[in-house]
Amino acid sequence: MQSSTRSTWSGSGFVGARTIRNFERTGRNDRRLRRAKRRWRERLKKDPAKYRACVQRRRDADRKRYAANRDALLFRQRKYTSEHRQEIYAKNRDCSKKNWTKIIARRKATFLDDPEGNCARQRERARTLYERDPQARPSYKKKWRAANPEGARAYVRLSGHRRRAAAGGDFIRVDDWEALLKKYDRRCAYCGVQGALIEADHRVPLSRGGKNTIENIVPACRRCNRRKMTKTDEEFRTWLAAQATGSAKETTSGTPGELAEEVGPYRTTRSKVLRRGSARCHSRSRLRRHRADP
Ligand SMILES: [Zn+2]
Numbered sequence: 001m002q003s004s005t006r007s008t009w010s011g012s013g014f015v016g017a018r019t020i021r022n023f024e025r026t027g028r029n030d031r032r033l034r035r036a037k038r039r040w041r042e043r044l045k046k047d048p049a050k051y052r053a054c055v056q057r058r059r060d061a062d063r064k065r066y067a068a069n070r071d072a073l074l075f076r077q078r079k080y081t082s083e084h085r086q087e088i089y090a091k092n093r094d095c096s097k098k099n100w101t102k103i104i105a106r107r108k109a110t111f112l113d114d115p116e117g118n119c120a121r122q123r124e125r126a127r128t129l130y131e132r133d134p135q136a137r138p139s140y141k142k143k144w145r146a147a148n149p150e151g152a153r154a155y156v157r158l159s160g161h162r163r164r165a166a167a168g169g170d171f172i173r174v175d176d177w178e179a180l181l182k183k184y185d186r187r188c189a190y191c192g193v194q195g196a197l198i199e200a201d202h203r204v205p206l207s208r209g210g211k212n213t214i215e216n217i218v219p220a221c222r223r224c225n226r227r228k229m230t231k232t233d234e235e236f237r238t239w240l241a242a243q244a245t246g247s248a249k250e251t252t253s254g255t256p257g258e259l260a261e262e263v264g265p266y267r268t269t270r271s272k273v274l275r276r277g278s279a280r281c282h283s284r285s286r287l288r289r290h291r292a293d294p
Pocket residue numbers: 188189190191192193220221222223224225
C-alpha cells in the first residue's frame with residue numbers, strides 16, 4: 001500500500017503526499033499537516049480520475065481494516081453508544097431540530113420518487129404489524145391519548161379547522177340538503193342502500209380542493225362515506241366496481257354488476273361499525289370476514 005502510493009503520487013508531482021507521510025510518521029497533527037493535506041487534496045481534485053482512484057483505495061483499505069477488526073470495532077462502538085446514550089440522543093435531537101425543513105423536504109422527495117410503491121409498502125408494513133399484534137396500534141394510541149390529553153384535543157380541533165379552512169367559508173343550506181335527499185329517495189348515492197344513516201359526502205373531497213357547496217354534495221351511507229376516504233366520486237365508483245368483481249371472484253357468491261346487491265353480505269358488519277363508530281373498526285371486520293371466508 002505504502003510503496004504503491006509513493007510511486008504513484010510522488011512520481012506525478014504530488015509532493016504533498018510525502019510531506020503528509022513524514023508528518024504522519026512523527027505522529028504530529030498540527031496546522032502545517034492539515035494545510036499540507038488540504039493542498040494535496042486540492043491538487044488531487046484537479047485530476048478527477050486520480051482523485052477517484054485515491055478515494056477508492058482509501059475506501060478499500062478502510063473496508064479491509066473493518067473486516068479484519070469487525071468484532072473489536074463493533075464492541076468499541078456499542079460500548080461508546082451505551083456509555084453516551086443520552087448525549088447522542090440530545091445531539092440527534094438538536095441536529096434534527098436544526099435541519100427540520102431540510103429533513104422534511106428530503107422525506108417528501110423520497111416519497112414522491114415512487115408514491116404508489118411507497119404507499120403499497122406502507123400498507124404492506126401496516127398489514128404485517130397488524131397481523132403480528134392487532135391490539136398494538138390501538139393500545140399505543142390509547143396510551144398516547146391518556147398521556148397527552150391536550151395533544152389529543154388539539155389533534156381533533158386541528159382536523160376540524162383544516163376542513164373548515166378547506167371549505168373556504170362556503171356552506172350548505174338545509175333546504176338544499178333536504179331537496180337533495182328527496183331527489184335521491186333518501187338512498188345512498190353509491191350503494192343505493194335505504195334506511196341507513198345518510199351523511200353528506202363531498203364528491204370531490206375538501207382535502208383535494210372540492211368545494212363545500214351543494215353541487216359537490218351527494219347523500220351517502222356512513223359505510224360508503226368512510227371507505228371513500230379521499231377518493232373522488234368517480235374514483236370511488238371505479239373502486240367499488242373493482243371491489244365487486246374482486247369479491248365475487250374471491251367468495252364466488254353474488255353476481256358482479258348491481259352494486260346494491262353487493263351490499264348484502266356486508267350488512268352484518270355495518271351494524272357493528274355504527275356501534276363502534278370507527279372507519280378502522282370497519283375495515284378490520286371486513287378483513288376478518290375475508291379471511292374467514294375461504
Ligand atoms: Zn352506501
